[in-house]
Amino acid sequence: MSAAPYDIARVRGDFPILSRQVNGRPLAYLDSAASTQRPRAVLAAVEHYETHVHANVHRGVHTLSQLATDAFEAARERVRRYLNAASTHEIIFVRGATEAINLVAQSWGRMSLKTGDEIVISSLEHHANIVPWQMACEATGAKLVVAPINERGELQFEAYVALLGPRTRLVAMTHVSNALGTVLPVAQIIAAARERGIPTLIDGAQAVAHEAVDVQALGCDFYAFSSHKLYGPTGLGVLYGREALLEKMPPWQGGGDMIRTVSFEKSTWNDLPYKFEAGTPHISGAVGLAAAMDYVESLGLAQIAAHERSLLAQATESLSAIPGIRLHGTAAHKAGVLSFTLAGVHPHDLGTILDHEGVAIRAGHHCAMPLMELLGLPATARASFGCYSNAQDVIQLTEAVHKAREVFG
Numbered sequence: 362m363s364a365a366p367y368d369i370a371r372v373r374g375d376f377p378i379l380s381r382q383v384n385g386r387p388l389a390y391l392d393s394a395a396s397t398q399r400p401r402a403v404l405a406a407v408e409h410y411e412t413h414v415h416a417n418v419h420r421g422v423h424t425l426s427q428l429a430t431d432a433f434e435a436a437r438e439r440v441r442r443y444l445n446a447a448s449t450h451e452i453i454f455v456r457g458a459t460e461a462i463n464l465v466a467q468s469w470g471r472m473s474l475k476t477g478d479e480i481v482i483s484s485l486e487h488h489a490n491i492v493p494w495q496m497a498c499e500a501t502g503a504k505l506v507v508a509p510i511n512e513r514g515e516l517q518f519e520a521y522v523a524l525l526g527p528r529t530r531l532v533a534m535t536h537v538s539n540a541l542g543t544v545l546p547v548a549q550i551i552a553a554a555r556e557r558g559i560p561t562l563i564d565g566a567q568a569v570a571h572e573a574v575d576v577q578a579l580g581c582d583f584y585a586f587s588s589h590k591l592y593g594p595t596g597l598g599v600l601y602g603r604e605a606l607l608e609k610m611p612p613w614q615g616g617g618d619m620i621r622t623v624s625f626e627k628s629t630w631n632d633l634p635y636k637f638e639a640g641t642p643h644i645s646g647a648v649g650l651a652a653a654m655d656y657v658e659s660l661g662l663a664q665i666a667a668h669e670r671s672l673l674a675q676a677t678e679s680l681s682a683i684p685g686i687r688l689h690g691t692a693a694h695k696a697g698v699l700s701f702t703l704a705g706v707h708p709h710d711l712g713t714i715l716d717h718e719g720v721a722i723r724a725g726h727h728c729a730m731p732l733m734e735l736l737g738l739p740a741t742a743r744a745s746f747g748c749y750s751n752a753q754d755v756i757q758l759t760e761a762v763h764k765a766r767e768v769f770g
C-alpha cells in the first residue's frame with residue numbers, strides 16, 4: 362500500500378522489545394517464524410480495549426457489551442479485507458492455525474470422508490497440517506497421500522498433479538514451509554485441484570506476514586493462519602472458509618454463541634460464522650490482530666517482502682562462507698527462513714551458544730518430523746526474519762556462528 366522507502370530504523374523503533382539486551386548483548390531476534398514481536402500500535406490497541414472497552418460480546422444490552430461487540434466485529438471485517446474474502450460470514454476466529462485445521466478436519470472431514478478416500482498433503486507440512494488429517498483418517502478410513510519434494514525443498518509439481526485422482530477428497534498444503542522457507546506455488550496447486558473438483562485448504566501460517574493473500578483470487582476453499590505470526594497477539598487465529606461449504610458443515614464444538622435455540626431434547630445452530638465459534642472468544646486478541654493488519658499494510662507487504670529477501674540473500678551469502686555450514690532448503694522461491702547445520706555441532710548446542718551472544722534462533726525439528734526424516738536430519742538451526750530484522754542481526758548471527766565453530770573446533 363505504502364510507496365515510501367522502507368525505513369528499517371523507524372520500523373525497529375516501533376517494536377519496544379528489540380531495544381532490550383539478552384545475556385548482556387543486543388538482542389538479534391531471528392525467530393519470527395515461530396512468533397513475531399508486536400509493534401506499539403498492537404500493544405496500544407489491546408491496552409485501550411482492555412482499559413476502556415472490555416465486556417463480553419454478543420449477549421449484552423449494556424453499552425460496554427455493545428462496544429466490545431462492535432470492536433470484535435470490526436476486527437472480523439478487518440480480517441475479511443486483509444484476505445479479500447467475499448463476506449465476514451467466511452471469517453471464523455479460532456485459537457490459531459492449528460485449531461483452524463482441526464476444525465476443518467473434524468467438521469468437514471467427518472462429514473465428507475469415507476473408507477478409501479484420499480487427502481493429499483506435501484512432504485513439507487508442519488505437524489498442524491498432518492496430525493489433524495491422520496486423526497480424521499483414523500475415524501473415517503480415509504488415507505493420507507504425500508506429494509514429494511526435490512532436493513532443493515521444492516514441491517514436485519507434476520508428481521503432485523499425478524496424485525490427484527477419483528478418490529482425492531481434499532488437498533491440504535502449506536503456503537510457505539516453516540522449516541525450509543520454500544514458497545509453494547499455491548495458485549497452481551489450487552487450480553489443479555479445482556479443475557478436478559477437489560476442495561483445497563491452505564495453511565497460511567508462514568505466509569500472511571510476508572505476502573498479500575487474496576483468497577478469492579487464489580480460489581481456495583479454506584485458508585488458515587495465526588495472529589501471533591502476523592505481529593498480533595497469541596491465542597488467536599483465523600479460518601477462512603468458502604461460505605457455501607461452511608454452510609453445509611456441522612459445528613465441531615458446542616456451547617454458548619454457536620446455538621440459535623437449546624432445549625434438553627435438541628439444539629439448533631446459529632448462522633455463520635458464529636456456528637463455529639463456541640464460547641467467549643479472544644476479544645482483545647481480535648482487536649490486536651486488526652491493529653497488526655493496519656500496521657503491516659502501512660509498511661506495505663511488497664516492501665516487507667523485498668526487505669526480507671535482501672536479508673535472506675545477505676544471510677545466505679555470509680553463512681555459506683563459513684566452513685562446515687550446510688544450508689537446507691535452497692528453493693528458487695523462498696521466504697525469510699534459513700535452515701542450516703554446522704558440521705560437528707548439534708543444532709541445540711549451536712542455538713545455546715548463539716543465545717549467549719544475544720542471537721535468538723530456533724533449533725529442532727520445527728514440528729516437521731517427517732520432513733526432517735526425509736532430509737536425513739535430526740534437527741536444524743533456523744534463523745527467520747520479520748519486518749524489523751536488519752543487516753546487523755545477520756552480522757551478529759554470522760559472528761556468533763564463527764564463535765561456535767571456535768568453541769567446538
Ligand code: PMP
Nearest residue numbers: 457458459487489539566567587
Ligand atoms: N503451520 C505452519 C506452517 C506453522 O509454521 C505453524 C507454527 N509453527 C503452524 C501451522 C501452527 O501454528 P500455531 O501453533 O500458531 O497454531
